[in-house]
Amino acid sequence: MECVFGLVGDGFVIVVADTSAVNSILVHKTNEDKIMKLDSHKLVAASGESGDRVQFTEYIQKNVALYQFRNGIPLTTAAAANFTRGELATALRKNPYMVNILLAGYDKETGPSLYYIDYIATLHKVDKGAFGYGSYFCLSMMDRHYHSGMSVEKAVELVDKCIMEIRSRLVVAPPNFVIKIVDRDGAREYAWRESVKDTPVAQPEALEV
Amino acid sequence: MSRRYDSRTTIFSPEGRLYQVEYAMEAIGNAGSAIGILSKDGVVLVGEKKVTSKLLQTSTSTEKMYKIDDHVACAVAGIMSDANILINTARIQAQRYTFAYQEPMPVEQLVQSLCDTKQGYTQFGGLRPFGVSFLFAGWDKNYGFQLYMSDPSGNYAGWKAAAIGANNQAAQSMLKQDYKDEITREDAVQLALKVLSKTMDSTSLTSEKLELAEVFLSPSGNVKYQVCSPDTLSKLLVKYGVTQPAAETS
Numbered sequence: 001m002e003c004v005f006g007l008v009g010d011g012f013v014i015v016v017a018d019t020s021a022v023n024s025i026l027v028h029k030t031n032e033d034k035i036m037k038l039d040s041h042k043l044v045a046a047s048g049e050s051g052d053r054v055q056f057t058e059y060i061q062k063n064v065a066l067y068q069f070r071n072g073i074p075l076t077t078a079a080a081a082n083f084t085r086g087e088l089a090t091a092l093r094k095n096p097y098m099v100n101i102l103l104a105g106y107d108k109e110t111g112p113s114l115y116y117i118d119y120i121a122t123l124h125k126v127d128k129g130a131f132g133y134g135s136y137f138c139l140s141m142m143d144r145h146y147h148s149g150m151s152v153e154k155a156v157e158l159v160d161k162c163i164m165e166i167r168s169r170l171v172v173a174p175p176n177f178v179i180k181i182v183d184r185d186g187a188r189e190y191a192w193r194e195s196v197k198d199t200p201v202a203q204p205e206a207l208e209v
Numbered sequence: 210m211s212r213r214y215d216s217r218t219t220i221f222s223p224e225g226r227l228y229q230v231e232y233a234m235e236a237i238g239n240a241g242s243a244i245g246i247l248s249k250d251g252v253v254l255v256g257e258k259k260v261t262s263k264l265l266q267t268s269t270s271t272e273k274m275y276k277i278d279d280h281v282a283c284a285v286a287g288i289m290s291d292a293n294i295l296i297n298t299a300r301i302q303a304q305r306y307t308f309a310y311q312e313p314m315p316v317e318q319l320v321q322s323l324c325d326t327k328q329g330y331t332q333f334g335g336l337r338p339f340g341v342s343f344l345f346a347g348w349d350k351n352y353g354f355q356l357y358m359s360d361p362s363g364n365y366a367g368w369k370a371a372a373i374g375a376n377n378q379a380a381q382s383m384l385k386q387d388y389k390d391e392i393t394r395e396d397a398v399q400l401a402l403k404v405l406s407k408t409m410d411s412t413s414l415t416s417e418k419l420e421l422a423e424v425f426l427s428p429s430g431n432v433k434y435q436v437c438s439p440d441t442l443s444k445l446l447v448k449y450g451v452t453q454p455a456a457e458t459s
Contacts, residue, residue, distance in 0.1 A: 083310055086308070
C-alpha cells in the first residue's frame with residue numbers, strides 16, 4: 001500500500017513515492033509516477049484516492065502556472081503550500097479531495113523547504129514527513145537516522161534504508177519507488193528503485209509483421 | 210455635439226473618446242494635489258490639504274494618506290467619497306491575498322486589482338467612473354520600493370516621481386528637472402516639499418495645509434509606514450526654507 005515520504009537535506013529536498021496503481025487487491029501497474037513537478041523549483045508527492053490525487057495536483061499545478069503568467073513572478077514554496085491548504089480546506093466542507101501531499105521546494109531567499117499537507121487540510125512545515133502505510137516504517141527510520149544538513153549521498157542512503165524497511169516489514173509493500181530531488185538547480189527525477197518491471201506491451205506495429 | 214455621448218460612460222464619441230472618463234480626470238485637476246517620490250531607501254508622499262473651514266473637526270490625522278496594508282500606503286486626489294470605496298476594496302484585496310498565501314501582496318498586484326475595478330466602471334456602465342487618482346507607495350520582496358500612479362480610466366504605471374491633482378503638470382516638470390537617481394529619503398522629502406510649495410496656490414506653507422507620509426524599512430528590516438506629525442512637519446518646513454517662521458508675517 002501507499003508510501004510517500006520526504007526529507008530536507010543541506011540545500012535540497014528529497015521526496016520518494018511508491019509507484020503502484022492499486023484497486024482493491026489488484027495491482028494495475030507499478031510505474032505510476034506520483035510525484036508531480038509543480039514548477040521549476042517545486043515538487044508535489046501525493047498519495048490518496050488516485051482520481052482525486054491526479055485531479056487535485058493538476059489543479060494546483062495549473063493555478064501556480066497561472067499565477068506566474070499573470071504576475072511575472074513565481075510563488076514561493078510557502079505561498080504555494082498555503083494556497084494548496086486553502087483549496088483543500090474550502091473543498092473539505094463541500095466535496096473533499098482524498099489526497100495527502102508532501103510539497104517540496106527551493107527558494108532563493110529561504111532555501112529548501114518541505115510542507116506536510118493532509119486531506120483534512122493540515123499544514124505543517126517539516127524536516128521529514130511521510131504518508132500511507134509506509135509511514136509507520138519510514139517515520140521511525142527517519143527519527144533514528146535523520147539529522148539536519150545531510151548530504152545528498154547520506155539522504156539517499158537513508159531513503160534506501162526506508163525502502164528496505166518497507167519491503168521487509170510491510171505485508172502489502174509496493175515493489176517500486178521513484179526518488180526526486182529539488183535544489184537550487186531545480187526539480188528533477190533522481191532515481192528509481194525497482195524490484196519488478198511491468199512486462200513491456202507489444203506495440204501494434206510489431207504485431208502486424 | 211458631445212452631448213449625445215456624455216450620458217453614458219460606456220459609449221465612445223465619434224472622435225473615439227470617452228467623455229465621462231475625461232471629465233473625471235478634469236475633476237481631479239481641481240483637487241488638492243499630492244506628490245510621490247521614490248528614493249533608494251524609501252518612498253515619500255506629500256499631500257496638500259484643502260482647508261475648508263477652521264471649524265471643521267477632522268476625525269483622523271490624515272485625510273489624503275491611507276495605509277492599505279503593512280507594506281503599502283496611498284495618497285489620494287479627487288472625490289474622497291469615491292476614494293473611500295476604492296481604498297476599502299484595496300484593503301480587502303490585500304487581506305484576501307494574505308489569507309490565501311500567508312504572504313504580503315506584491316505592490317503591483319494590489320495596484321492592478323484596484324485598477325481593474327476602476328476600468329470596470331468605464332466599460333460596464335456604472336453611472337460614472339471613479340473620480341480618483343492614486344499614488345501608491347509600497348515595498349515588496351521582489352522589487353523593493355515602488356511608486357505607482359493611477360487615474361480614473363484604470364491606467365497605472367510605475368514612477369520615480371509623480372504628481373496628481375491641481376497643478377500636476379507643473380509639479381511633474383519640476384520633479385523631472387530636480388529628480389536624481391540615488392536620491393535619499395531625506396532629500397526626497399525636501400524635494401517634495403519644495404515642489405509642493407511652488408505649485409500650491411497659497412503663499413506660505415504651514416503644517417495644517419500639508420501631510421507627509423513615508424514608507425521605509427526600519428532597522429530591523431520591517432516595512433514601516435510613518436505619518437509625519439504637525440510639529441515635525443513645521444520644523445521641516447522651516448529647515449528647508451519653504452516657509453517663514455510662524456512669528457513673522459509675510
